[in-house]
Amino acid sequence: MFKDITLGQYFPTDSFAHRLDPRTKLLILIMYIAAVFLVKELWVFAVLIAFMFFMTAMSNVPVSYVMRSLKPLRILLPIMFLLNLFMISTGDVLVSWKFIKITTGGLKQAVFIVLRLFALVCGASLLTLTTTPISLTEGLEKILSPLKVIKFPAHELAMMMTIALRFIPTLMEEAEKIMKAQLARGADLESGNLVKRAKAMLPILIPLFVNSFRRAEELALAMESRCYHGGEGRTRLRVLRFGWRDLIAVLVFASLIVLVILLQKYLPLDDKLFALISGAKA
Amino acid sequence: MPIVIEKLTYKYQSGSVNEFTALKDIDLTIQDGEFLGVIGHTGSGKSTLIQQLNGLMQPTSGKVTVDGFDMNDKKQRMKGRALVGMVFQYPDHQLFDETVYKDISFGPRNMKLPEDEIDRRVREAMRLVGLDEDEFAEKSPFELSGGEKRRTALAGIIAMYPKYLVLDEPMAGLDPAGRRAVSDMINGFRKKLGCSVVMVSHSMDDIARCADKVIVLRGGEIFKYGAPSEVFCHAEELNEMGLEPPFAARLAAELRKKGFALPQSIYTNEALAEALKPYGKGWRNV
Ligand SMILES: Nc1ncnc2c1ncn2[C@@H]1O[C@H](COP(=O)(O)OP(=O)(O)O)[C@@H](O)[C@H]1O
Ligand SMILES: [Mg+2]
Numbered sequence: 001m002f003k004d005i006t007l008g009q010y011f012p013t014d015s016f017a018h019r020l021d022p023r024t025k026l027l028i029l030i031m032y033i034a035a036v037f038l039v040k041e042l043w044v045f046a047v048l049i050a051f052m053f054f055m056t057a058m059s060n061v062p063v064s065y066v067m068r069s070l071k072p073l074r075i076l077l078p079i080m081f082l083l084n085l086f087m088i089s090t091g092d093v094l095v096s097w098k099f100i101k102i103t104t105g106g107l108k109q110a111v112f113i114v115l116r117l118f119a120l121v122c123g124a125s126l127l128t129l130t131t132t133p134i135s136l137t138e139g140l141e142k143i144l145s146p147l148k149v150i151k152f153p154a155h156e157l158a159m160m161m162t163i164a165l166r167f168i169p170t171l172m173e174e175a176e177k178i179m180k181a182q183l184a185r186g187a188d189l190e191s192g193n194l195v196k197r198a199k200a201m202l203p204i205l206i207p208l209f210v211n212s213f214r215r216a217e218e219l220a221l222a223m224e225s226r227c228y229h230g231g232e233g234r235t236r237l238r239v240l241r242f243g244w245r246d247l248i249a250v251l252v253f254a255s256l257i258v259l260v261i262l263l264q265k266y267l268p269l270d271d272k273l274f275a276l277i278s279g280a281k282a
Numbered sequence: 283m284p285i286v287i288e289k290l291t292y293k294y295q296s297g298s299v300n301e302f303t304a305l306k307d308i309d310l311t312i313q314d315g316e317f318l319g320v321i322g323h324t325g326s327g328k329s330t331l332i333q334q335l336n337g338l339m340q341p342t343s344g345k346v347t348v349d350g351f352d353m354n355d356k357k358q359r360m361k362g363r364a365l366v367g368m369v370f371q372y373p374d375h376q377l378f379d380e381t382v383y384k385d386i387s388f389g390p391r392n393m394k395l396p397e398d399e400i401d402r403r404v405r406e407a408m409r410l411v412g413l414d415e416d417e418f419a420e421k422s423p424f425e426l427s428g429g430e431k432r433r434t435a436l437a438g439i440i441a442m443y444p445k446y447l448v449l450d451e452p453m454a455g456l457d458p459a460g461r462r463a464v465s466d467m468i469n470g471f472r473k474k475l476g477c478s479v480v481m482v483s484h485s486m487d488d489i490a491r492c493a494d495k496v497i498v499l500r501g502g503e504i505f506k507y508g509a510p511s512e513v514f515c516h517a518e519e520l521n522e523m524g525l526e527p528p529f530a531a532r533l534a535a536e537l538r539k540k541g542f543a544l545p546q547s548i549y550t551n552e553a554l555a556e557a558l559k560p561y562g563k564g565w566r567n568v
Contacts, residue, residue, distance in 0.1 A: 174375070180338045181376035184368035185438060186392030203388065206378040210424060214374075 009069070009125065010132050016245060017059035017130040022139025024246040025127055031253040032123045036116060038260050042108060043269045045115045051256060052122055059130045069125035070118065077114055084110035094277075104274050133165040141231075142240060155231025163219070171212065178207050283349040285312040285335060285366075285446060285478075290344035292330055304330040305502045308344070312446065312478055319489030319510070320482045322499035323524060328482045329371075331499065332448050335480065336366035349445070364393070367444025367477075371451045373435035377423035382413065382434050385423050389442040400441075407437035410471050412463070429460055433467075440471055447471070448480045453488055465491055490514065490528035490549045498525070511547035530554040 017025070039045060056066055070077075090105030128136070141158030148154055182203045183189070189200050292305040304327045312318055312335075322328050333339045334346050337359040346353040351362035367389075370376065379385035386407055390400040408415055411433040418426075423434055432452070439447065449468070453461040469492055472479055483489050489496060489510070496513040498506040500523060506513045514520070517527045517535045526532070531549040534557075538544050542561070548554050 177370065177372070178375045180333070181368075181370045182378075183338060184336055184363070184366075184370075185376065185389040186364070186442070187388075188392065203376075203378045207375055210378075211374055 009065075009128055011061045011065055011129045013060045015058060015060035015130065017055070017126070019243075019245055020130075020249055021240055021242055021246050022131050022135045023142055023240065024242065024249055025131055026136075026139050026143055028249050028253040029123060029127050031250075031257060033120065035253070035257045035260050036119045036123070038257065039116070039264070041264050041268060041270045042112060042115070043273065044260055044263055045119065047259065047263065048119050049115075052119065052126075055123075055126055059126055061126070061129045065129060066122055066125060069129075070121055073117065073121060077117060080117070081110045081114050084113050091274075104277070108270075108274070134162060137161045137165070138236075138240065155234070159231075167212075167215070170215075171208070174211060175204065175208055178204050284314060285349070286345075286347045287311070287334070288345045288347075290331075290334060290341045290346060292327075292334065292339065293342045294330075296342050303502055305334075308504060310497065310504070310507070312480060314445075315476060315478055317472065317479045317481070317492050317494045319486075319493035319496045320480065320499065321484075321486060321489060321496060321525060322505075326499040327502040328499055329450055330502075332368070332450060332480060332482060335446065335448055336363045336368050338368070364442075365445040367439040367442050367447050369436055369439050369447070369449045369452060371454055373428075373431040376435055376438065377431060380422060381420050382408075382423050382426070383419040385434060386438045386441050389438050393442060403441040403443070404437075407441035410440055410474065411437045411467055413437060429456065429463075432456075432464070436464075436467065440475075443475060444477055446478045446480065447475075450482045451484065452481065453483060453485065461485070461488055468492070486514065486520075486526060486528045486531075490530070498523075510549055514549040515546040 020028075036048065039048060053063075056063055085102060085106050086100065088106035088109045089101055089103045091103045091108070093101060093103050094107065095102040131139075137158045140161070141154050144152065144154035144157065179189075185203075187200060187203055189197065189204075191197075192200070287308055287310040290305055290308040290310075291303065294300075294302040294304055308331065320328050320332065330339065334341060334353070335348065337346070337348075337353040340354055340359075348362035348365055351358040351365075353359050353362050377385055379388060383404060386404045387400050390403050395403070405415060408418065413430065413433050418430070418434075423431065426434060436452070447468070452468070453464050456464065465488055468479060468481070471477065479492075481489065481493070493510055496506070496508065496510050497504060498513060498520070505523070506516060506519075514527050514531045517531050520527050527535075528549045530551045530553065534542075534544045534548040534554055537558075542558075544554075544557050548557055
């Protein structure tokens with residue numbers, strides 16, 4: 001049951017994207033998201049998607065792996081599409097049958113939402129595919145550290161994330177063992193109504209929690225006995241450094257934003273496309 | 283009726299790139315009332331093997347039948363599972379209720395036994411594992427010491443009156459006195475309930491003390507299987523595998539090298555003492 005869940009979907013290989021500084025990757029992800037939200041013309045998504053294939057190629061990750069990250073959306077995406085398609089009624093009417101009415105505005109919005117989600121999820125998963133969770137939290141800590149002046153606990157936050165990530169597989173494994181132990185005592189997890197089933201989970205959740213608290217205490221003790229006292233004055237095993245790759249990456253993404261803005265300003269092809277569609281219908 | 287394992291193969295993550303064959307072509311029969319000791323290196327597949335016995339894991343190929351119930355079949359599996367009591371290595375994985383008494387009654391309650399029968403069994407189980415009722419019944423299982431937790435976990439299974447009691451390294455992490463106590467306890471319920479016992483252990487001494495049959499696993503395959511005397515007489519081979527034969531067997535092997543005429547079948551302290559008797563006072567002259 002728990003074996004199917006993979007967290008931190010890091011794809012271990014070597015590539016341009018893998019060698020980027022995690023801070024850079026976080027920054028270019030933000031730039032990429034900005035670019036996605038700047039898109040107002042449908043056809044510009046074609047440019048964005050082409051760009052995404054380019055990014056995938058630069059990261060040496062099989063396309064199938066990137067697509068796999070869309071799996072959790074397989075229910076959400078169609079629902080979003082249909083809702084927008086039927087609910088929005090602006091523009092020309094394309095199809096009208098009984099109470100169902102599909103308009104150009106609805107169609108445009110539906111395609112728009114789906115493409116935007118698609119682009120966002122693919123971009124974000126490229127980040128996690130090319131960056132180990134540890135270096136990601138490290139990058140996050142560095143990016144947030146200027147906020148320390150206003151007492152924002154950047155180091156502590158990053159440490160918490162690191163520890164949480166480290167212990168997720170342990171917890172999964174333990175949950176499975178506990179489940180087996182209770183099943184062997186005749187626990188019935190599958191029959192009965194919702195309340196009964198929730199109650200039946202108690203013999204699994206209680207040991208899981210108790211053990212987690214105990215483990216947390218032990219870990220805290222182990223860290224303190226090795227003189228851990230927060231981030232102050234701590235040096236790193238691997239020092240993050242920006243390189244020529246990082247400069248190139250930031251420039252490329254900056255150009256992407258500029259390209260999106262310019263294309264929309266000077267090449268509004270959408271209206272022509274939709275005119276074509278409604279023209280073909282009429 | 284026995285537990286019969288036929289051509290059992292088990293693969294973790296079967297079909298994926300990480301596929302790992304943990305058990306290969308295992309054939310084994312566990313008779314009624316038998317005490318089977320399971321020995322092997324860490325990672326040799328001991329835990330994987332015993333979890334097949336109550337259907338917590340199903341074979342990738344092959345068949346396990348418990349008293350005729352086919353464990354591959356979902357309905358029959360539940361009936362088979364009810365006959366097999368499984369004690370895992372870490373009591374922390376099963377203790378959950380407010381009091382020791384309630385925790386031990388979890389299993390019998392799941393069996394839908396009448397209340398007075400549950401009460402009787404819980405008290406009996408506590409007595410069998412040596413937990414004083416007045417002292418422990420109302421204690422929280424989370425306040426107990428390691429040894430007491432283990433006893434409670436054991437009692438939780440005993441109270442279900444399993445026909446086959448399966449224990450995964452029940453003595454790991456205990457001192458010699460604790461090991462002895464657990465060993466005596468297991469023999470205690472075996473007499474009382476007449477159940478079969480399957481026990482995984484690293485220590486051959488623990489197994490030598492009470493096993494009728496011994497199985498040695500290596501890399502997921504049966505390396506040796508038979509009566510203790512048949513298995514432990516291969517002291518050299520076991521040593522090479524990194525497993526330490528029982529103390530008496532090792533001592534007997536050393537003495538044999540020094541010229542003592544001792545039979546190969548010795549593996550318990552008692553048998554060794556008996557065999558050494560003829561040498562009596564004059565042993566210095568050998
Ligand atoms: N959930 C799992 N996924 C993949 N491999 C596993 C899993 N559990 C155990 N294994 C592997 O199967 C082998 C046998 O494990 P196990 O039966 O636990 O050994 P033992 O109890 O003898 O130490 C080991 O090599 C272990 O690495
Ligand atoms: Mg094991």
